[in-house]
Amino acid sequence: MTLHNDTVSRIKDKALWMRRRAFKMVHDAQLGHPGGDFSAIDVIATLYFGVMSYDATQPNLPNRDRFIMSKGHATGALYTVLCAAGYFPESWLDTYMQPRSLLNGHPNRNYLPGVETNTGPLGHGLPVATGIAISGQITGSDYRTFVLTGDGELQEGSNWEAAMTAGHRKLGNLTWIVDRNRLQQGAGTEETNGLDPLDKKFEAFGWDVQMLDGHDHAALLTALTAAPTGKPRAIIANTIKGKGVSFMENKASWHHGVPNADQFATAMKELV
Numbered sequence: 001m002t003l004h005n006d007t008v009s010r011i012k013d014k015a016l017w018m019r020r021r022a023f024k025m026v027h028d029a030q031l032g033h034p035g036g037d038f039s040a041i042d043v044i045a046t047l048y049f050g051v052m053s054y055d056a057t058q059p060n061l062p063n064r065d066r067f068i069m070s071k072g073h074a075t076g077a078l079y080t081v082l083c084a085a086g087y088f089p090e091s092w093l094d095t096y097m098q099p100r101s102l103l104n105g106h107p108n109r110n111y112l113p114g115v116e117t118n119t120g121p122l123g124h125g126l127p128v129a130t131g132i133a134i135s136g137q138i139t140g141s142d143y144r145t146f147v148l149t150g151d152g153e154l155q156e157g158s159n160w161e162a163a164m165t166a167g168h169r170k171l172g173n174l175t176w177i178v179d180r181n182r183l184q185q186g187a188g189t190e191e192t193n194g195l196d197p198l199d200k201k202f203e204a205f206g207w208d209v210q211m212l213d214g215h216d217h218a219a220l221l222t223a224l225t226a227a228p229t230g231k232p233r234a235i236i237a238n239t240i241k242g243k244g245v246s247f248m249e250n251k252a253s254w255h256h257g258v259p260n261a262d263q264f265a266t267a268m269k270e271l272v
């Protein structure tokens, strides 16, 4: 239990650092997607600091656990976790979106260690993760594959093809986390093209499904480390877009909004 509590406390510290650092990147670049960074950060921090097995000094180790960041626009979340995990020095974060930077607006595996696959065009992460998990199943490898999609992203039909395949093949080595913040680029998911009931849909496709608070590190840690069941696992993480900064929470405009100096200062006071 103490071990669990220590891990939760480490995840909390990392997530706070990631929010502050990501917002500085977005502020300095005057570009980015901070709303979706902040909804995803607790999930991603839990994966890297409580769940996944990897060695940042050897990013291509064959038996590493894989994380696919399907919602590739949320680079503030991905780049800060890779930096905190030791894949590259913090000074690289200062180059975010600058000309010739390795830290583009969307992640590129040819540039940045730790990026498993290029993403940005939505709807590709789950199919790629499914393929990686099938490979692990065929070769009898121990690694696990984790993929994070947005919820608006689920309007891409490719997700449903992959979900059907993963269920059919009983990919117990695959975990899919949906960042269920109920907002997409300019509006709510349910008013755009309703997704509910997501849990019933995933179950019908042959997945084990769990719904939880995507900002509760202890609940995330328990769910993401649960023993495999022989079915792929879907975790619907109920989140808040812009989580942690009062004026950003649940505001569609912060999908790709960027802070002015006053807003940045306010956010830094709140993120403590």
Ligand SMILES: Cc1ncc(C[n+]2csc(CCOP(=O)(O)OP(=O)(O)O)c2C)c(N)n1
Residues within 6 Å of the ligand: 033, 035, 036, 037, 039, 071, 073, 120, 121, 122, 123, 149, 150, 151, 152, 153, 154, 156, 179, 181, 183, 184, 185, 241, 255
């Ligand atoms: C195929 C494709 N269509 C459109 C876009 C533009 N786009 C970028 S983010 C986004 C909204 C995504 O919403 P969601 O998946 O809910 O992401 P989150 O709320 O987590 O930021 C859109 C439409 C894209 N990146 N790819």
Ligand SMILES: [Mg+2]
Residues within 6 Å of the ligand: 150, 151, 152, 153, 179, 180, 181, 182, 183, 184
């Ligand atoms: Mg969303």
